[in-house]
Amino acid sequence: MITIETTEKQEKSSASAPIVNDFSIVVGTKNGSGSQTSNLTIIRALFKMGIPVSGKNVFPSNIQGLPTWYTIRVNHEGYTARREAKEIVIAMNPDSFGADLAEVDPGGLFIYPDHLRYHIDRDDIQILAFPAKDLVRDAEVPSGLRDYVMNMAYVGVLAERIGLDLDAVHAALDFHFGGKQKPVDLNYKVIRMSAEWAAEQDLEPAPFRVEPLDLTEGYILSDGNTAAALGAVYGGVQLVTWYPITPASSLGEALDAYLPKLRVDPETGKNTFAVIQAEDELAAIGMAVGGGWAGLRAMTSTSGPGISLMTEYAGLAYYSETPIVVWDVQRMGPSTGLPTRTSQGDISQVFFLGHGDTQNILLLPGSLQECFEFGWRAFDLAETLQMPVYVLSDLDLGMNTWMTRPFEYPDEAMRRGKVLWEEDLEKLTERWGRYKDVDGDGIPYRTIPGNKHPAAAWFGRGTGHDEYARYTEAPDDWDRNMNRLLRKYETARGLTPEPEIDRVEGAGIGIVAFGSTGPAVDEARDRLEKSGTPTSYMRLRSLPFNTMEREFILSHERIYVIEMNHTGQMHQIMTVEFPDLAWKLVSLTHNNGLPLTARWIVESIEGKEGE
C-alpha cells in the first residue's frame, strides 16, 4: 500500500528537491471563459518538451459560467490515466476558489490571480497570487479581449514556476492559431510578461518542475472523436447522418471538417460523400439505414439518449441485414444524466438493442489509434456481415486530449462484402435470393439499388421474409431465417477484433477491461506488480466473444471485470456467454462521471483479494 500512497500523494516539504516530470496541474475556471486555449497551450508545450502528458476536461453541461476543471497530468513513465492527486492548482474561478484551495495536495502549489481576494488559510502549500489584470493591461491587450487573454497570464506564471520552455509555448500558440501572427503575438506577449513578472518576484523554488525528455517523439496529440472521424474518412464513409449531442457532436463536426478536405474528387470538384445534420436521431439512423441499403458506407454518431431513439431502426437494420455503423460516444446515464461526464453505461443496451431477438456487434476502442482503426474497420465488418456495427467510445476517449502514435493507414483493402452487380447476376447459374445462405456462413448476397439487371430488384422490409425477400408468415420460413441469423452471428465471432491479451507467468489474477479505462489499468497493474501481485490482462476489443476470451478465463483463478457503470454490464454479458465459468468472474464497477484512477483499481483488487 505504501507504493500507492507515495505515488498518489507526494508529500513534499518545499525545502527538498523538486519533483520532476511527475505531477498534475488542475486549472479551475468558469465554463466559457476561454481557458481552453491556455490549457491546450500548456499541454502542447509540455508535449513539445518531450514529456508525456494528458489532459482531461471536467466541464459542466452549460455554456458559460459554471465551474470547469482542466487536469493536466505530467508523467515521465507515460501514465496518462486520471489521478486524484492535485499537486498544482490554478484557481481562476471565484465560485470554486475555496474548494480548489482545499484540494491542493500538502506540499503543493496554489496559483491564483490577485483580484480574487479570498482568505487563504493553508500554510502547508506554496501560495502565489499574480497580478492578472495588471499583466494584461501592461501587455496592451485591447479591452474587449482582456478577460479572455487573462488566461494566458497563468500560463506564463506557471511556465516560470515549473520550467516550461517558452519556445515550446510559442510553438504551441503558433499551431493553435494556424500561424496567424497577430493572435500568436498578443497571447505570447502576455505569457512572456507574466513569466518575467514571476521571475522577478524572488520566489522560493517551486516543488515541481519539468525537464525536457524525448518521450513524445513519434507521437501526436489528438482526441478520440477526431481519430474516429479520420478513420471513417479513410474507411470511405459516404453518408454521415448525425444529430448534435454531447459528447458525440465533435465526431460529426470533425467529419464535416475533414471530408471536404480529403474526399472531393480532384478532377470534378465534386463530393464523394454527404454529411447531413438530421432533425433528430430517429431520422439520423433512418437515413443511415437508407444509405446502407443503397450501397453506401453510412454512419451515424450519437450518445445514450440518441441510441435510445434509434432502437426501432436498429432492429430494422439488424433484421433487414443492412450495414450501418453507429458510434455511441457514451456519457453518464440513465436518462439525460450527466451530459458532460464519462461512462461505460450503454453496453447492455446496445448489445440487446432492438425488440424481439437481437444480438449486436460492438467494437470497443481503447485508444486513439483504435478509434481510427475501428473508424474504418467498422465499415468492413458491417458490409461483410450485413449488420449494424456499434462502436462504443466514451466522453473521456472522445473529447479529451491524448498522446498517440500517428494514425496508421489501413493495412487491408476495403472489404465490401457479398454484393452482386449486373455482371455478377448475369453470370449466376442459380436463381439469386437476397436471403439465401449460399455459402453456409449465414451471410447472403445482396444487390444494390441502381443495379439495372432486371432480376436485381428486391423489396426490403422489417416483416417476415423468405429467401427471395418475399413476405411470408409461414412458421418454418421464420424459423429458418432466424436460424440463419444466429449462424451469421457465429460467423461474426471469427471476424471482430480479438482481445489484446497480456498473459503474465504466474499470475493468478486476470483483469478484464475495455475502452477508456485501459491507461488506468496499465498503471494499476504496474503498481500491483510492484507490490507483489502480478496480473494478467485481457483488454476486450469487441463483442461477441470468440475463443480467446474463454481460454483467458480458464487459465486464471479469478477474473476481475473492471468497468465504468453501476450494474457491471460487461460482467453480465460475460456471465451469459460463459455461464460455466461465471463463478470466476468478479465485477468491479465505479461510475461517478470521472475517469477511473489506477488507485481505485489497485485498492479494489487488493480489497477483494484480502477478503
Add this chain to the structure above:
Amino acid sequence: MITIETTEKQEKSSASAPIVNDFSIVVGTKNGSGSQTSNLTIIRALFKMGIPVSGKNVFPSNIQGLPTWYTIRVNHEGYTARREAKEIVIAMNPDSFGADLAEVDPGGLFIYPDHLRYHIDRDDIQILAFPAKDLVRDAEVPSGLRDYVMNMAYVGVLAERIGLDLDAVHAALDFHFGGKQKPVDLNYKVIRMSAEWAAEQDLEPAPFRVEPLDLTEGYILSDGNTAAALGAVYGGVQLVTWYPITPASSLGEALDAYLPKLRVDPETGKNTFAVIQAEDELAAIGMAVGGGWAGLRAMTSTSGPGISLMTEYAGLAYYSETPIVVWDVQRMGPSTGLPTRTSQGDISQVFFLGHGDTQNILLLPGSLQECFEFGWRAFDLAETLQMPVYVLSDLDLGMNTWMTRPFEYPDEAMRRGKVLWEEDLEKLTERWGRYKDVDGDGIPYRTIPGNKHPAAAWFGRGTGHDEYARYTEAPDDWDRNMNRLLRKYETARGLTPEPEIDRVEGAGIGIVAFGSTGPAVDEARDRLEKSGTPTSYMRLRSLPFNTMEREFILSHERIYVIEMNHTGQMHQIMTVEFPDLAWKLVSLTHNNGLPLTARWIVESIEGKEGE
C-alpha cells in the same frame, strides 16, 4: 414416447368407437370473411355444454383475403395448449385448400363447401362436402349477407357431425348479438338447416364426438387484453395513453369501452379517467410519464416496435422515479417481424430498457386471472416503488379465447406509495427532499402537482439531481443517488409477485417457464410424469428474482428454462442473476410464431435427458 404419440395423433379407423371430447378442429378461412363469429359460436357452444375448450386464431397481418386458421381444442382433461394434431379440418379457403386437406390427421374428418371443386386424393379420412350456397339461399339470407352467413353453414354441419347441442349454439348466438333477435334468428336458421341437411345425408358416424360434461361450471371465456383492461379499471387507472398496434390494440380499446361504463362519477356524470389515443408511442409514454408525475395512475399499452420507441422516456421514468405501467403485448420480432404472431422475445430488451444503467421490473402474467390481477397490482407496485412497471403479455394470451375463473376483486386496498400532501408537509419536522432516503429502503417521498404547500414544489428532470431534486454534477451526488436506486431495486425484490412453485417429491428436473406457455408446460409435465419423468415446476411471475428462485434451482439437478424466443432471454437473465448456479440451467427455446405445444416440450426435455 408412446404416450405422446397416441395423445398427439389419434390414429383411428372410422369403424371404431368415436373419440369423445378430445380433439382439435381447425377452420381454414380467409381473413376478413367473417368466420370469427362462427368460430366463437362453436367455442361458446362447447363451453356451454360443460366441455373444456380453447380457441387460437392464427391470422395474417392484413385485413381481408389472406389465409387464417382458427383452431378449437376440445379436451376433457382441461388442457388448453396448442396441439399440432388436426382431427377435424373445415376448409373454407380455396387458397389453402390443398394444404388444409394434407394436414388432416389420418382417421380425421374433412369438411368443405361443395363449391370448392378440388381434387380430393386422400382415402384415410372422412370427407364431407356440404352445399354451402344452397343452404344459405334456402335459408333466405339477404344476398348482401350471404358470404358472411355462409360461415354459419359449417357450424351447423359440424354440430350435427360431432353432436354439438343446438340449444347451446343458440345461446352462443344470443350472447354474441346481445340478444338482438334478427341476427340471432338469421344465423341460427342457417345453422339449424345445415345441421338438418347433414342429418339427412345418411353419413357414417363421425370419428369424433362431444358429450356434455360439467367442467366449465364456474368459468368464463375471455381474452387476456380484456382481462388486463378490466384489471386496470379496478386498479383505478386514470390516464390511458396508447397508440394502436397489433396485438395490443384491443387492450386500449377495452379500456375505452369499459371505463365509461364503470368509472363515471354517478352523481355528476363526470369522468374519473381519460383515454388518449396518442400520435405515436413516443407521445403515448410521454403522456403516461406526465400523468404518473402528476399523481395519476397512468398506463400505456403497446408491442415491440412501440417499446423500442418508448426507450428514452422509459429511462426518464426510471431515473426521475415516476410511476407508470407499460403493457407489452409481445409479438414476433425483431423489427416489424410478424405482427400477428406470438412470441416472448422482448424480455431482455425490456429488462434493460433505457440507456445508461437501468434495471426494470417485469410482471409476467401466465393466465387471464393474472392479467386481471397484474392489471391492478402493477399500479400498486409502480406507485410504491416509484418506478415504471412493465407487464409482459403476448398475442396468444392477449388475443386468444381462454377459459378462466371469474376475475377476482382485488383483495388489498390500493397502495399509493409515499405521497405527501399539504397536511403531511405541515407535520414534517425535517426538511423534505424529493430524493431523500428517509426509510432506508431506497424509496423517497414525493409530492404531487396541485399540492398548494409552498414547500411542495420540485422540478423534475432526467439530469443529475441531489436529494432536494436540485441539479448537480458532483460525482458524489451522482454516486449516492445511483446507489439509492440500486437499494430501491433490492426493495423491489421483496414486493413483486413470487413464482408459483410446484415441487414434486423425487423430481430431479425442474422446469422454469412463464407467461402464455403455462398450459403447454402443464400438459407436458403430466405426460412426462406418466412416462416416468416427474418434474418440478417454477412458473416465474416477475423480475427481478427474490429468494425462492434460487432455492428452486438449488434443489434440482437440472433446470430447463422454456421460452418462446430464439436467444433464450430468460435463461440469460437467470444466468446473470445466479451466476454460481448457471451450470445447472438448460435453455429450451422455440419461436416460430405459433404457441408452444406440450409435445415440443416433452420431446425437447426427453431429448436433452437422453443426451
Add this chain to the structure above:
Amino acid sequence: MTAENGTERKPGANAAGLTKNDYRGAPSTLCAGCGHNSISNQIIQAAYELDIVPEDVLKFSGIGCSSKSPAYFLNRSFGFNSLHGRMPSLATGAAFGDKHLKPVAVSGDGDTASIGMGQFKHVIRRNLDMLYIIENNGVYGLTKGQFSATAEEGLQLKYHGENPYEAIDICVEALAANATFVARSFAGDAKQVRELIKAGMTHKGLAVLDIISPCVTFNNADDAHHSYGYGKENETPIHDLTFIPFREEIRIDDHEEGEYREVELHDGSVILLKKLERDYDPTDRMAALQVLEQAAVDKVMITGLIYFETGRKSLTEIYNLTDTPLNRLTEKELRPSRESLAEVNTMMF
C-alpha cells in the same frame, strides 16, 4: 413502332420497350375496393405512359395498408417498406446511393400525419427529389379502424366513438413547410390521379400528393369525409389537368384564349391546366393557402395542383455529388492516399 434504340417494339410496348406487365407488382393483399389499389394501378399506368425504366425508380413506404402497396406495383424497382412514420429518413439516405434514380414513396395518413409528422416536415424542408404520395383515408386501416390525425372532427367510427379533434390538412402542412409541389386528388378520379402522379414523378424536388383514398372496410360511410360517397359528391377540381412530357408537342384542340394555363417543369415538361370555375394560379403561395382555407370552411374536397414552384435545388443537388453514383465508387475514390494521412498526422500537434 420502334423503341428509342431502333429495335422493334413488343406489341403494347412503350418507348422504353416495355409492356404494362413490366410495371406490375405482386398481387395486392388489400381489401377489394380499397382506394389504395386504384392508386397502385395509376402508378403502374403513369410509369408505363412516362416510358420510365422501372430499375430507375426507388419505392419507399412506411407501415400501414397504404404502405404495403409498393409491393403491388413496379416489381422491377428496388424498394423498402420501412418503419411506421419514419419512411422519409430512410428514403433520404437511400437517395444518396444513386442520385439518378427517382424515389416514389407511398404513405398513409396515420403514417404521415400522426406518427410521421416530424419526418414529413423535414423531408419537405430538405426538398428531397421524390414523389411523396399519401393515401389518405382518415383512418388506421391496418390496425382496424382507429381515428387518424386527418379524420374530421365529429367523425363516428364503429368501435371508437366520435373524433373530438380537428383534422390535420396534409396540403396545408406541406405548404407551411415550403413544399415545392403540393397537390390533392381523389382515388375515385383515376385520370387526375394519374396525371398528378406523372407530374409529381417528373418534378425535381419534393412533390406532396395527398390522395383521398377510401378505406372501404373501416371508413366509408357516405357522410365521412374520406369515403367514396363523399368524394363523388364533393370533389371539386380547381382545374382540369393534363401532363405533357417534354418530348411531346402540346396540342390543344379547341384552344380558346385564356382557357388554359401552362406550368412548366424543370425539364420542359408541361402541366396543362384547363380553367374551371375560375382561373387558379398554382404558383401563387397565398392563393394556395387561400383555396385550402376556403375549402376547409366550405367543407368541399378541392383537388388539383395546388402549388408548384421550380428552381429550388433538390437535396442531392445541394450536396454537389459526383456524377458517378456514390454507390458505384470504389476504394480508389473512397480511400484517400497514404500520403494524405501522413500529412494529416503531421498536422496534428
Add this chain to the structure above:
Amino acid sequence: MTAENGTERKPGANAAGLTKNDYRGAPSTLCAGCGHNSISNQIIQAAYELDIVPEDVLKFSGIGCSSKSPAYFLNRSFGFNSLHGRMPSLATGAAFGDKHLKPVAVSGDGDTASIGMGQFKHVIRRNLDMLYIIENNGVYGLTKGQFSATAEEGLQLKYHGENPYEAIDICVEALAANATFVARSFAGDAKQVRELIKAGMTHKGLAVLDIISPCVTFNNADDAHHSYGYGKENETPIHDLTFIPFREEIRIDDHEEGEYREVELHDGSVILLKKLERDYDPTDRMAALQVLEQAAVDKVMITGLIYFETGRKSLTEIYNLTDTPLNRLTEKELRPSRESLAEVNTMMF
C-alpha cells in the same frame, strides 16, 4: 393596500399577497446577455402582475439552454424538464393530474422545430390549455452552435458553414395546425413579451408564443435573423399590445375612434391592440397567414398577436373530468364496487 382576503399586504405584494420574490427561480446558469434570461424575467413579472399563485402553475420544458430556464423562474411551481423534443406529451399527461393548474412551457427552436415538430403539431391539435413559449434563436445553444430548423437559408455559423435549407416558421406551423393563439415577439421588446405572456397564460387553449431570443454566444451577428442587432433593426410590431385582466377597467386615455381594437378572452380579460401602420384583425386566419407570408418575403420580423380564436374546447374540457382534480381522487372513487365486477364477470360468456 390589502390582499383579497382582507389581510394587510406585504410591501410590494400583489393581490395574491405575494412579492416579486415569490416568483423567482434559482440563479440562471445561462450566458450573460442571453435572450432567454430576459424572457424568464418577463415570465416572473407577468405572473406577478397577473396575481397568479405560483402553486397554480406547472412549468414544462424539453432540453436546451431555453429548456433549462424554467428552473430560473417560479420556484414555487411544480415543473418538469423533460426530454429533447418530447415535452408536449409529458405536459399533456401532467395536465390531467389537476385540471385547475395552468401549464407554462418553454422550449427552443431545436427542441420544437427540429426534433420536436411532431409533438408540437399534435399538442396544438389537441388544444391543450397551455402557454407554449419557443425561445427561438435559430441555433442549438446547448450543443454549441449548430443550425436549427428555424435558421435562415444562407446563415453562416462559425463551425458549420452555410445553412442550405429554408427556415421553418413556427407561427406558420402553428397556424397550419389550427392553434387557437399564435403570437411572435422579440426578447429585446420586453413590454410586448410580457403582455403576450400574460395574454397567453390567460388564454384557455394552446397559446403558441414564438419569441426571437438571441443566442449571444453562437448566433448574434448583426445580419443573422435571430440576433439582437437584426431584431432591433427589423422588428415590426403589427400593433401595440396591452393585456388587461378581466377585473380591471379598460381605460384608454387618449382614445380615438378606430385607433384601438379589443380582443376578448374567455374570462372577460381583454387584449387591447393599438393600431400601427394598418388595422390588423388577429381573429382572421387568412389575414394571419398573409401577414406571415408577406413578412417572410419582405424579411421583416413582424411581432404581435398574429391569431386568436376563442370558443374551442381545450383538451381537458373535452374529457369531461370530475371537478375534484383527478389526482385527489381516492380508492373510493377509483375502484368500482365488488358487485360491479361480479356483473362484469357474468357478462362474459
